[in-house]
Amino acid sequence: MNKPVFFCLAGLLLWNSGLFAQELLLEELPALKDKAIVLKIDTKVEENSKAVMNTSSSKITIPGRAVSIKLVGENLIIEIQFTPYLRSGKYTLVAQSQIWIKISEKEVSYKTTNHSMSMDLGEQILYLPLGTASDSNTSRIELLLTLYRYGEGPPAEEAENQ
Numbered sequence: 001m002n003k004p005v006f007f008c009l010a011g012l013l014l015w016n017s018g019l020f021a022q023e024l025l026l027e028e029l030p031a032l033k034d035k036a037i038v039l040k041i042d043t044k045v046e047e048n049s050k051a052v053m054n055t056s057s058s059k060i061t062i063p064g065r066a067v068s069i070k071l072v073g074e075n076l077i078i079e080i081q082f083t084p085y086l087r088s089g090k091y092t093l094v095a096q097s098q099i100w101i102k103i104s105e106k107e108v109s110y111k112t113t114n115h116s117m118s119m120d121l122g123e124q125i126l127y128l129p130l131g132t133a134s135d136s137n138t139s140r141i142e143l144l145l146t147l148y149r150y151g152e153g154p155p156a157e158e159a160e161n162q
Contacts, residue, residue, distance in 0.1 A: 036150035
């Protein structure tokens, strides 16, 4: 199987809507503000063991509501939905991934995965949508995920509404 290549990553993190709408909603519905959490996603893309891109984004959400990201490369598309759930005071983050890799002009590989990870607020989890690479001449994507209570994590003005 060909190894994915990430030349010309475009549209790395595509979010649905802006912060202004979320701030209005949280102010109008105080019950949502008490439940709101922020999912911070630090993304690192490496090719041949060299970082070619680093970015960080934060999204405001509530338990049970997914945060979606889409990564687009020359021969690769990755769509991931991260959904936090709260049960008995403990968070579980469910990651649902869809990956398309162009193998040749006539062949595309498609893979789906589902992972669930228990996590505490402020804890960092490393998510590797392509798995681990044993060869230093391959591409690698790392997503460092952190959940914060709304208003207690990264500055709210940096966070966007999902």
